[in-house]
Amino acid sequence: MNTNHFQSLNEYVYNIQLAIQATAAATYIIKNDAVVNEWYSGRHDASEDSRPVNQKSQFNVGSIRKTYLGLAISLLVEQGLIKSIDEEIGDSLDEFTGLAKGITLRHLLTHTHGLIEQEGELSREFRAGENWAYRNPGINMLFELVSNLSGKSLSTFMRENVFEIYKLNETGWRTEFHADLIYNYYKDKDTWVGPNNSDAGDQSNLFVSARDLAMWGYIHLKKGRWKGKQLLPPSVFERVTSLATPKTVPLHLPRNGYIWWLQSDTPLNQLGERLPSGSYQILGITGCACLVIPEYDAVVVRMYNQLANTGEYDYLTDIRQFGNLANDLLKSFRFYCRT
Numbered sequence: 001m002n003t004n005h006f007q008s009l010n011e012y013v014y015n016i017q018l019a020i021q022a023t024a025a026a027t028y029i030i031k032n033d034a035v036v037n038e039w040y041s042g043r044h045d046a047s048e049d050s051r052p053v054n055q056k057s058q059f060n061v062g063s064i065r066k067t068y069l070g071l072a073i074s075l076l077v078e079q080g081l082i083k084s085i086d087e088e089i090g091d092s093l094d095e096f097t098g099l100a101k102g103i104t105l106r107h108l109l110t111h112t113h114g115l116i117e118q119e120g121e122l123s124r125e126f127r128a129g130e131n132w133a134y135r136n137p138g139i140n141m142l143f144e145l146v147s148n149l150s151g152k153s154l155s156t157f158m159r160e161n162v163f164e165i166y167k168l169n170e171t172g173w174r175t176e177f178h179a180d181l182i183y184n185y186y187k188d189k190d191t192w193v194g195p196n197n198s199d200a201g202d203q204s205n206l207f208v209s210a211r212d213l214a215m216w217g218y219i220h221l222k223k224g225r226w227k228g229k230q231l232l233p234p235s236v237f238e239r240v241t242s243l244a245t246p247k248t249v250p251l252h253l254p255r256n257g258y259i260w261w262l263q264s265d266t267p268l269n270q271l272g273e274r275l276p277s278g279s280y281q282i283l284g285i286t287g288c289a290c291l292v293i294p295e296y297d298a299v300v301v302r303m304y305n306q307l308a309n310t311g312e313y314d315y316l317t318d319i320r321q322f323g324n325l326a327n328d329l330l331k332s333f334r335f336y337c338r339t
Contacts, residue, residue: 005333006037010323013302014041016318021058021310022287024053024182026210026303030218031296031330038211044305056180057302058170058207060193062284065173065206066139067216067240068158070109070258072146074239075161075232085109085244085288089141089273092148096141105145108138110245110256129246132253132268143202154201165231166219170209181207182305193285204285210303217290217299220280241280241292270316270321283319289324296330308328 010027015027023046029037043050044057051057076082085105090097099122100115102164107113107128114126115137122137143154150157155173155274163171170180175196197206208216219225220241224232240258255264263279271281276295283289287304302322 006039006329009037009322009329010039010041012322012325013039014267016287016313016322017041017304019310019313020287020304020306021308022304022306024057024059024303024305026053026057026059026301027328028210028214028301028303029298029326030214031298031333033297035211035214036333040210051179051279053182055211056170056209057182058174058180058209058212059288059305060204060284060286061206061208061213061288061303062193062204062286064208064213064282064284064288064290065201065204065292066259067282068162068201068206069139069146069154070144070240070260071104071236072150072157073109073142073258074236075157076146076149077239078233092145093141094156100141105142106244106246108142109137109140109258111254112246112249112250113138127168132245132249140202147200150249153199155199156201157182158201162232166215168212168215170212171200171216172207173203173205175199175205175209180209190194199201208288210301213288213290213299213303214299217292217301221292221294221297221299268316270319270323272320272325272327274324274327276327279323281323283315283317287315289319289322291326292325293330296327298330300326300330 013025013027023042025041027039040053042053063263088104092098103113104257111134112129112132113124114124114128116125116135117137146154174181194204220237223234223237224230242257243255244257245255252266254266254268260280260282261270263275263277270283271279279293281291287306291300291304
């Protein structure tokens, strides 16, 4: 493992940690099937006697959890329980037959469904496939779909079909305190990550260690192959990282696979402009990110426990700079390894 080459990336992550007042941070990079950078900073919470962050520390990854839902949908396609993502959600969930008329799984997976929840009521913000908006009603529908079709909760389905197979033992929806969890923000009644009283996978309480999140990206990078064995079909992973956004969506709006953000030249894109075509990424509200760069055979992970928006911090500027810096270092690392 080489950490010196990526020291400037670690320093950048540390400076952002201070700027966003996160008590904990980490980076983890896999390249060419080897861990080339592993770095940890801070403590689990703000108290001086709090546990230092280490390789076992598990962060709440926020919306990164949605890519686990995306993979579950792809597995259901593989199993024949979903015929096509162009099926209307109302065909599978009767309660949405009227409201969600014309809304397909594709729309839900790519944030192009047009549904918005206001004061507990769902309504249409725009016609499906004509715009893009990051809203949770579509995610909730997909969660219910997985449960209905598989007969299991998302967390159980993923544990049995993915986590146990790939030994992701530091990944799970948590409801109770454990020393390995960076858990402090649940003490704040105004926390923005939401409730944590369900282990079904329907809440934003997925906790993952930096190395497990890197492995999550790695099994996507390798299309399901691990330690010389093809544990799940390549098509399961190819589906979720290929362009799924409807052609009717205007070109200036983001492009998504199954939840994953794909590299594209759009104003709202979260990937740095220097990252090569084919790269994909997911970012959570707590600051955690998983970036996969097939051209470099690399996965780059950063972890934070960001608690609130602070000062003049702009998350889009930050995540793009992070990606661009990772890009530059990985490009030079290829030359560095040959000399």
